[in-house]
Amino acid sequence: MRQIIDVAVKTKKAEFARCKTNMLVVGQFSDATEPDEIIRKLDERLGGAIERLKQLGDFTGKAKTHALLYGNGKIAAERLLLVGLGERSKATLDTLRKAAATAANRAVELKVKHISLALHRPFAGSLDMAAMGKAMAEGVYYGSYRYDEYVSESKNGRLGSLDAQIVEPTPAPLKSLHQGMTAGVIVGRMQSYARTLANRPANVIDPPALAKAARDLTRGLTTLRCTIYDERQLEAQKMGGILAVGSGSRSKPRLIILRYTPAKKPARRLPTVALVGKAVTFDSGGISIKPAQDMDQMKLDKSGGIAVLAAMKAAAELELPLNLWGLVPAAENLPSGSSYRPGDIVTTYSGKTVEILNTDAEGRMILSDALAFAARQKCDIVIDIATLTGACMVALGQFKAGVMSNDDELLRDLQKAADDSGESIWPLPSGEEYAEEMKSKIADLKNTGSRWGGACTAAAFLRQFVGEMKWAHLDIAGMDVIASPVVYASAGSTGFGVRLLIAYLMNLIEKK
Numbered sequence: 001m002r003q004i005i006d007v008a009v010k011t012k013k014a015e016f017a018r019c020k021t022n023m024l025v026v027g028q029f030s031d032a033t034e035p036d037e038i039i040r041k042l043d044e045r046l047g048g049a050i051e052r053l054k055q056l057g058d059f060t061g062k063a064k065t066h067a068l069l070y071g072n073g074k075i076a077a078e079r080l081l082l083v084g085l086g087e088r089s090k091a092t093l094d095t096l097r098k099a100a101a102t103a104a105n106r107a108v109e110l111k112v113k114h115i116s117l118a119l120h121r122p123f124a125g126s127l128d129m130a131a132m133g134k135a136m137a138e139g140v141y142y143g144s145y146r147y148d149e150y151v152s153e154s155k156n157g158r159l160g161s162l163d164a165q166i167v168e169p170t171p172a173p174l175k176s177l178h179q180g181m182t183a184g185v186i187v188g189r190m191q192s193y194a195r196t197l198a199n200r201p202a203n204v205i206d207p208p209a210l211a212k213a214a215r216d217l218t219r220g221l222t223t224l225r226c227t228i229y230d231e232r233q234l235e236a237q238k239m240g241g242i243l244a245v246g247s248g249s250r251s252k253p254r255l256i257i258l259r260y261t262p263a264k265k266p267a268r269r270l271p272t273v274a275l276v277g278k279a280v281t282f283d284s285g286g287i288s289i290k291p292a293q294d295m296d297q298m299k300l301d302k303s304g305g306i307a308v309l310a311a312m313k314a315a316a317e318l319e320l321p322l323n324l325w326g327l328v329p330a331a332e333n334l335p336s337g338s339s340y341r342p343g344d345i346v347t348t349y350s351g352k353t354v355e356i357l358n359t360d361a362e363g364r365m366i367l368s369d370a371l372a373f374a375a376r377q378k379c380d381i382v383i384d385i386a387t388l389t390g391a392c393m394v395a396l397g398q399f400k401a402g403v404m405s406n407d408d409e410l411l412r413d414l415q416k417a418a419d420d421s422g423e424s425i426w427p428l429p430s431g432e433e434y435a436e437e438m439k440s441k442i443a444d445l446k447n448t449g450s451r452w453g454g455a456c457t458a459a460a461f462l463r464q465f466v467g468e469m470k471w472a473h474l475d476i477a478g479m480d481v482i483a484s485p486v487v488y489a490s491a492g493s494t495g496f497g498v499r500l501l502i503a504y505l506m507n508l509i510e511k512k
């Protein structure tokens with residue numbers, strides 16, 4: 001898929017004042033007593049223009065702010081963008097990522113073609129250079145992203161491409177920055193891919209179309225294989241959960257199975273990890289239909305599945321030395337004469353039976369088959385990601401995804417990956433009490449619990465299908481979308497999970 005804006009990120013050895021570019025980007029903490037060395041040098045050339053800006057109070061370095069100046073031939077850059085980094089003690093890798101995203105977003109608005117980032121400088125000594133290179137590259141993709149493929153006029157005046165380079169005059173840091181940047185470009189590009197696929201509406205992306213996108217993604221890569229179960233194979237495999245949810249739509253359900261095997265045999269045995277993602281291409285609620293308000297947003301109910309597809313491709317491009325499964329059950333949840341109904345009893349792939357009380361609790365039904373499939377493949381670790389419950393949004397707002405797990409070490413590893421990737425998560429329970437609520441009198445399970453703790457009971461339901469595997473569930477409802485634009489991103493799909501999952505896998509490889 002062609003990106004809406006072609007982005008290229010490179011590194012370049014250059015003195016900051018001599019850096020020829022349309023826009024040089026530097027960062028400033030709000031509580032820095034002395035201006036950063038590079039700002040001071042640039043300001044000398046600019047005759048104190050930066051200092052003046054500060055005196056006037058037009059730029060203080062506060063987070064989420066920025067200010068634009070012009071080089072006027074005094075420095076090689078045409079423009080100088082100052083980006084606020086907030087308080088030094090609160091700064092993290094994600095502060096840098098968001099600063100790079102802010103710069104890229106501004107560049108797209110201004111139709112600036114070439115930007116040069118020196119944002120890592122104020123963090124030197126406190127953050128790892130390679131990690132910073134990766135974060136800046138990810139940020140450039142994130143901030144420059146636009147979704148406008150169906151806007152007829154968008155071609156006129158569209159930026160078309162953005163060239164970004166990370167500039168650094170000294171060789172050793174430059175080398176590490178470059179190394180990290182290479183990984184960041186892969187992750188950033190796949191996150192943009194995920195956002196485009198998720199933003200596409202349900203009349204364009206139905207389950208067969210998603211399966212085709214998955215197949216296209218694996219083309220030409222010998223390490224990444226794609227198998228698609230269509231409705232006949234789903235029948236033959238007795239995947240009753242996926243079939244039930246997909247039964248109301250003319251577009252038939254699919255199970256997308258990706259398998260990644262590294263080209264070289266890994267030096268040591270690492271766990272086989274399965275990534276499972278919910279892909280409901282449209283969730284109307286089915287017979288238990290949703291209210292009309294905001295129902296259009298339910299085209300994004302495929303976001304978890306798409307994050308898995310994108311992460312699998314990124315893992316293959318990064319040539320990660322471990323075995324992976326990517327499992328994406330895809331279905332459209334619509335009401336019709338052939339839909340599944342409240343009261344139905346569905347036999348899932350695991351053999352467990354489920355009494356349907358609400359057809360809008362469909363995500364857990366399709367995930368249960370995919371989780372049981374991962375268990376049957378004897379995966380060691382399984383992580384599922386899904387826009388699963390409104391209750392999770394009620395609990396955590398749109399700042400953190402919920403995480404439920406049966407393994408403390410996995411939970412800690414995911415927490416670390418969340419910190420590294422800037423895709424934030426928060427633990428919620430899913431144990432015995434919650435599982436108790438999901439028991440049915442006339443089947444093994446029912447698909448909804450009581451009014452309370454809906455995110456936890458949903459997770460407790462999923463937990464019944466993971467067997468011996470170490471399992472974590474990411475409820476990303478609310479994290480899949482930004483309602484209105486922010487300084488570092490445009491509105492629409494966020495591609496949440498791509499960075500998190502890759503950070504988890506990369507850390508797993510490094511782990512002793």
Ligand code: BES
Pocket residue numbers: 283285301358360361362363387388389390391393448449454477478
């Ligand atoms: N896809 C929705 C959850 C959702 C809601 C995601 C809002 C993003 C924004 C899910 O399939 C759903 O409908 N869940 C129900 C479960 C209930 C019927 C037990 C919900 O949360 O209301």
Ligand code: MN
Pocket residue numbers: 283285359360361362363
């Ligand atoms: Mn639903």
Ligand code: ZN
Pocket residue numbers: 280283301360362363387388
């Ligand atoms: Zn749903």
